[in-house]
Amino acid sequence: MDETESVLIQRCQAGEKEAFEPIVRKYAGRATGAAAVLLGCPQEAQDASQEAFVRAWRHIQRFRPDAPFYPWYSAILRNICRSRLRRRSRRPTVSLPDGYALPSNDSDPVFLAEQNERRRCLFQAILALQPMFREILLMKHFQEMSYKEMAEALDIPIGTVMSRLHNARLALREALAKDES
Amino acid sequence: MSCDAFNRMASAYLDGELTAEDRRRFEAHLETCDACRRELADLKRLTEDLDMIRFKEPGDEELARYWSGVYNRLERGLGWILFSVGAILTLCYGAFKVIEELIRDDTVSNLLKVGVCALIAGLVVLFVSLLRERLVVCKVDRYSKEIER
Numbered sequence: 388m389d390e391t392e393s394v395l396i397q398r399c400q401a402g403e404k405e406a407f408e409p410i411v412r413k414y415a416g417r418a419t420g421a422a423a424v425l426l427g428c429p430q431e432a433q434d435a436s437q438e439a440f441v442r443a444w445r446h447i448q449r450f451r452p453d454a455p456f457y458p459w460y461s462a463i464l465r466n467i468c469r470s471r472l473r474r475r476s477r478r479p480t481v482s483l484p485d486g487y488a489l490p491s492n493d494s495d496p497v498f499l500a501e502q503n504e505r506r507r508c509l510f511q512a513i514l515a516l517q518p519m520f521r522e523i524l525l526m527k528h529f530q531e532m533s534y535k536e537m538a539e540a541l542d543i544p545i546g547t548v549m550s551r552l553h554n555a556r557l558a559l560r561e562a563l564a565k566d567e568s
Numbered sequence: 569m570s571c572d573a574f575n576r577m578a579s580a581y582l583d584g585e586l587t588a589e590d591r592r593r594f595e596a597h598l599e600t601c602d603a604c605r606r607e608l609a610d611l612k613r614l615t616e617d618l619d620m621i622r623f624k625e626p627g628d629e630e631l632a633r634y635w636s637g638v639y640n641r642l643e644r645g646l647g648w649i650l651f652s653v654g655a656i657l658t659l660c661y662g663a664f665k666v667i668e669e670l671i672r673d674d675t676v677s678n679l680l681k682v683g684v685c686a687l688i689a690g691l692v693v694l695f696v697s698l699l700r701e702r703l704v705v706c707k708v709d710r711y712s713k714e715i716e717r
């Protein structure tokens with residue numbers, strides 16, 4: 388963890404909004420991408436990730452400045468996305484049928500570095516998975532968390548992490564195979 | 569152990585998350601089983617593809633827009649707090665004044681005085697109970713735990 392970030396956080400804790408800007412800028416890209424994966428919906432991603440920054444700011448006093456910011460932020464983001472998904476499922480009329488019906492790729496905000504057709508397919512297939520699988524794939528492949536870290540963050544046993552991640556990959560592979568055929 | 573059971577360990581094997589003992593057993597099985605080797609190779613390709621995906625860093629202009637979106641919401645939050653505090657203080661003061669005048673005014677019947685006092689007391693009780701409910705909901709919200717971390 389770099390020193391400048393902890394200094395910035397301390398200034399945030401003193402109420403200096405300007406100190407929050409470099410932090411937000413640094414993580415905006417991956418935060419929005421993560422929200423897209425968690426929500427399965429690129430359109431709402433920016434709004435959710437901004438809301439998470441606002442909530443992080445409101446709770447900044449509880450944050451230990453010597454800890455890395457992003458894992459803390461991403462726990463907040465996960466919560467926000469979860470409650471948005473819950474709200475969405477409570478309003479069946481507006482919700483997308485689970486796991487499918489993403490609008491055309493062209494209008495979607497672009498999230499990926501080094502785009503190519505294959506990666507885009509892969510990303511679209513991830514977005515169409517069920518929420519639990521999207522979440523664990525995000526943690527493993529985009530946030531490089533270990534099984535132990537995931538188990539702690541999700542409050543589930545390591546054995547469950549293992550099987551959930553494996554099932555997520557199998558589901559993804561199946562979806563990709565279906566796309567190709 | 570069946571191939572199926574071994575297959576279920578494949579992800580953890582690729583991620584380097586198997587215990588030494590399981591790892592040894594898994595590798596011993598791979599030596600003897602073509603199907604599991606193929607399955608592992610297939611899953612490995614997928615895992616490597618997944619590891620290649622990176623989120624894009626937004627451009628400067630995009631970042632500026634993004635930040636101003638966050639900043640505006642921070643300001644708005646403060647606005648709401650000030651507004652609520654102000655509204656509560658104003659209402660309390662107003663209610664206090666109304667009661668004061670009413671009690672002093674001899675032309676108003678006692679029944680009306682009691683009625684208005686009860687009305688205001690009732691409003692206060694309702695407001696406090698609503699407030700308490702909101703605070704309790706906040707506390708038991710299972711997500712507040714993760715905010716703390």
Ligand SMILES: [Zn+2]
Nearest residue numbers: 571601603604
């Ligand atoms: Zn086998």
